[in-house]
Amino acid sequence: MGGGLEDLLASVGSFGPFQKWMVGFVLIPVSFIIAYVNHSLVFQLAVPDYWCHVPGRAQTSLSLEQWKNLTIPRENGELSRCLHYQITWKNESGGKFTVSNETVACSHGWEHDRYEYLDTVATLHDWLCDKEKFSSYMMSMNTIGNAVGTLLMPIIADKYLGRRVAFYIAVGLQAMFTAAVVWAPSFEFHLAFRFLAGLGYQCNYLMPFVTVMEFVSVSKRTLVVFLSSVGWTMGYCCSSLVSWILPDWRYQALACCVPLILSFMYIFCLPESPRWLMSQGKWEECADVLIMVGQRNTHSTPERAELERKIELLRNTDPVENSISKIIKHPKLCVRSLMLFIIGSSVHVILGVVNSSITIYSNDYLDSVLISLADLPGCHLGCLVVHYFGRRFTFISTSLLAFGFCAASLFVFRDEWILLIVMALIKLSVSMTVFTLLVYSAEIFPTPIRSTGFAWISACGFAAVTASPYIIDSNLGASFRYWVMLTLSGISFLATLYLPETIGLPLPQNFQEAEDVNVGRPLRSWIHKWNYFKYLPTSDPGDVSQGCRYELEAFQRSGRQK
Known part of the structure; x- marks a missing residue:
């Protein structure tokens, strides 16, 4: 499964100084920036008393x-x-x-009330009383822009532009129209600029995330997702701090443009994904990137002639596939994608309801920081459980825990403090599910549609989370939101049962490899860190890719040391 390309990546180093630089100086800062910019909208569009x-x-x-x-x-x-x-x-x-x-x-x-907000969009333009919903409309328009951009831009990136170019287009869109909205002369212009700024939001994060995941070794993927989640959480917290220091929405919006503009500095050092170049048949450019990675990793890089010969061999055995429509010809991949979409939608609604239901202090900024920090334990636990016990086990167990805690909330929702504890446990469980979803997104979809598949999961989440305020404000009884969470957690649990275990597997390079990801891995078997080498997709150890062979040797050495 992608073994040929895994061999090439292993030959130039799969987690050396280059990959560590990519994680520390590209992925974490980008995660921070995008979370910071996105969360700032909550304060810009707030409507104070x-x-x-x-x-x-x-x-x-x-x-x-x-x-x-x-x-x-x-x-x-x-x-x-x-x-x-x-x-x-x-x-x-x-x-x-x-x-x-x-x-x-x-x-x-x-x-x-100027205690927390000097001026928001609503108070500056007197969009209050019969115009109070204008702020909600702008947030909705930004969310629609997020969904449209998340659906379309990754398809364009996967098929035509590549991850690198798409990243800069997305950053440019968001920076340009985030600044333009400060001088928007009317409500209609506000809506248009919010939509256009939203087009680039998820793509900003998605492109570097997918690229880094495609560069690193099998055993480091969960660590990469965890570090990205930490950057995301810190971005949320910093957004609350900056918005408290700058309580005028215009300064908040302009402050968002600064890190976005600085992101263009990556144009000098961010490479294209060799997997994407391979999927597009750009063999010479792929060789250039691999040689550069080997040099940065101070690794004994193969001679260029040998490297090009191996790439040419892959060219003859690995067909170029870059159309999303090909997924229809692979029924197992279709069903797995649908399950991920369902899980993504369900957990985002649950998180939206939980975050909106938790009020610890009567201060929007402090509550936002605490709720954001509450994601870290779930991400850390998710990283450990996914790494050691497998993706499928984590998905099933956290969904089942969330279902149990949602059921418990029906019996304690009248007791404020007990309910707060139960809601915190629901958030912990669902945060672990979201963490696993991020890992699965990279490991289930093949290279030609990896960023598209990840983006569609995000788009499903964006669309679903907009229902959270209506669930909370419904007139269907105090327990209605908890019944909704219980139902969605149950649906999420059922959807996880069909997903295969992907721990230890190379990323699928084409559609057929993604279709066959469960070959030799029965759904009834519990596959984890200590036995996954028994379930590699080959019966001949000599056929195992070099990248997986390095993992096996490291595992055997650790066993002998113990």
Whole structure:
């Protein structure tokens, strides 16, 4: 399975200084940047508490709270946001005034709570009351842009442009229109710019992630995903910190452009994926990249003539396939893809409901940091369990745990503190599932559609997570959200049962290899770190690819040392 290319990658070093540089100076920073930029939208589009501005308080000795209680009527026990009492002054210079019981709509603008937000998009443009949903529309439009870009750009990258060029296009789109939205003259322009900025969001992260995963050895994939997740979490936390320091949305948006623009510096050092070059029949360019990797790894690189001969041999045995439509001819790969789409949609909805339901402190920035940091234990545990016990075991066990905790939430949702503990356990389980999903995304899909398959899983998650606010705000009872989570976790568990174990396998290079990923690996067998060499897709040890052979020798050495 991709053994020929695995041999070439192993011959130039599969986790040397070059791969470590790619992880530490490309993937982690890019994960940080994209998480930072994306999460900043939450604060830019927030709608703080607001009320009608009623002129005249400066002419009195009343405090702001006293003035509000005097001039703003109450609706359902809360001060109205869109009405105020009619005020009549005895003379224009102030003095005595009367407050009638007649209420009128806000005619002098609004005031808002400035404790956390100096200005957001909504407060700056007075998109409040009957226009309050404008902020939600802009967030939805950005999400639609994410989904469209995630569906289309990876297809273009896989078939025409490659990972490298697609990355710079995505970064350029997001930087350009994130800056443009600051000077958008109308709501319609805001919507258009949010959509266009969203086109590049997921592709920014996806291209470096897939490229790095295609460069590293089998045993290091889980470590790469974990380090990427750490960068992602730190980006979320930094976004909260910067937004707290810069509470004006315009400065927040411009601050997002700085790391995006700096990302163009990678143009001098980010190579194209040799797997993608191979899948496109670009053999000479593939040889150039492999020689460069060998030199960076100070590895004994094969002579160029020998390298080109091996690539030419692969050219004759490995057909060029770059059409997503070919997946239809491979039923097992189709079903596995569908299962991953279902799991991705389910866990994103559950995470959306959990994150929106958890309130620890009455401060948006602090709550955001704590909720983001809560992902780290799940990622760390996910990394350990996936690495040692296998992908399939982790998928099944975490889905089953999430199902159990969601069931428990139905019995404790009236007890605030017990519910908080249960929700934290649900988040822990689902975070481990998401971690496993990232690993599976690279190992299930073949090289011609690897970034496309990963992107479609993300698009399913984007589409599904938009349902979370409606689930929370529904009028179907206090327990409705917990029934939804229970149902989705059950569906996710059932979907995991069909997926094969991929631990220890080379990445599939073509569609047939992806179709045959389960050959010699029965679904009833528990395959893990200590026995996966018994389930390699060959009965002849001499046929094992060089990359897998290095893994086997390392495993045997560790066993003798023990």
